[in-house]
Amino acid sequence: MDDIHFLAPSHADTNAVKMANHLKFLANTFPVTLIYVGVGVSGRGLLTEGRAPQQALQAQFGRRTTALTMRPFSIQDEPGRQQWRRLLLSIERQLVLAARYPGMLADGLADYLFARSTGHFASLMALISRGCLRAIRIGAERLDTALMDQVKNDAAAEADRQELLAAIRAALLTSRPARIRAAALRRDHQRNSQAQLAREQLYEPDAGERLAAWPDLRHLAAERSRYSHQKPREAPPICAAFACLSAVLEAVHRRRFWRADRWTGSLGRFAG
Numbered sequence: 001m002d003d004i005h006f007l008a009p010s011h012a013d014t015n016a017v018k019m020a021n022h023l024k025f026l027a028n029t030f031p032v033t034l035i036y037v038g039v040g041v042s043g044r045g046l047l048t049e050g051r052a053p054q055q056a057l058q059a060q061f062g063r064r065t066t067a068l069t070m071r072p073f074s075i076q077d078e079p080g081r082q083q084w085r086r087l088l089l090s091i092e093r094q095l096v097l098a099a100r101y102p103g104m105l106a107d108g109l110a111d112y113l114f115a116r117s118t119g120h121f122a123s124l125m126a127l128i129s130r131g132c133l134r135a136i137r138i139g140a141e142r143l144d145t146a147l148m149d150q151v152k153n154d155a156a157a158e159a160d161r162q163e164l165l166a167a168i169r170a171a172l173l174t175s176r177p178a179r180i181r182a183a184a185l186r187r188d189h190q191r192n193s194q195a196q197l198a199r200e201q202l203y204e205p206d207a208g209e210r211l212a213a214w215p216d217l218r219h220l221a222a223e224r225s226r227y228s229h230q231k232p233r234e235a236p237p238i239c240a241a242f243a244c245l246s247a248v249l250e251a252v253h254r255r256r257f258w259r260a261d262r263w264t265g266s267l268g269r270f271a272g
Contacts (some may be wrong), residue, residue: 001034001035001037002037002038002043003037003038004036004037004038004046005038005040005041005044005046006037006038007019007046020060022080023061024060024061024064033050036065040108041067042067046061047061047062047065048061048062061204064230066249067153070121072118072119072120073087073114073119073120073128074119075114075119075173075174075175077125078177078178081174081175081176082177083178084110084114084119084175084195085106085110085175085176085240086181088106088109089106089123089209090103091105091125091128092105092106094232095128095132095143095194096132097132097135097136097141097142098141099140099141099142100141100142101142104143105128105143107146107180108144109143109145110175110176111150111168111173111174111175111176113128113144113148114164114168114175115164115165115168116153116157116161117153117157118156118157118160118164120156120157122154123153123156123157124152126153126154127151127153127157128143128149129149129150130152131143131147133227134147134150134151135147137232147177147272152259169229179206208247
């Protein structure tokens with residue numbers, strides 16, 4: 001029975017007693033478990049049949065009813081973040097949108113949906129339902145931040161929206177579990193590495209070949225370490241200086257800033 005709080009009496013009158021007696025009659029007559037759903041049921045006097053606190057012990061309805069509380073979703077700790085993600089994944093599987101993709105809600109809109117709904121299930125479902133309706137009408141067939149910004153939600157959720165959004169943008173609050181954040185960091189690191197390699201290949205076309213030959217270089221370094229106890233032969237200062245200058249000019253030539261073929265060849269012969 002939904003919206004049971006509408007039956008809450010304001011005081012112990014005849015209607016309140018009749019209502020309580022009728023509910024007790026249903027529970028006694030039918031071999032079923034009755035589930036009452038409402039807001040603020042305990043505080044509205046429904047369980048005490050509208051009686052005064054000193055007469056609450058005489059109310060039989062409260063003795064036959066077990067009150068269960070459903071709190072709003074929270075992302076202050078890791079279990080709460082995991083529960084929020086499981087909820088979004090469950091809702092996501094039920095959406096009927098042509099352009100829906102895995103992770104549309106749980107990965108792309110997790111923080112946004114929590115800020116817009118403040119963790120309340122009713123506000124969340126109203127927002128997603130209105131967003132899906134708008135996505136179908138405009139032909140987008142998917143949910144994203146730009147589309148959801150055009151959707152209005154209930155007044156209570158909108159009142160706390162800006163504060164939660166500011167906390168999320170400042171990285172003070174997040175709805176993503178730790179393992180999801182770690183996976184995202186690994187993907188970002190991989191993309192950055194690929195971008196760095198692409199930039200190196202743009203200026204040094206043989207960068208990829210040198211990277212592929214890296215195991216051979218490590219093998220040579222291991223072979224060379226066997227003779228590390230021997231004192232290396234010192235090169236004359238003039239030869240070392242010309243060798244360094246030749247290496248610098250060769251590096252500049254490789255980046256295509258100067259044509260230094262003749263210079264490096266001449267210096268190499270002179271140093272030899």
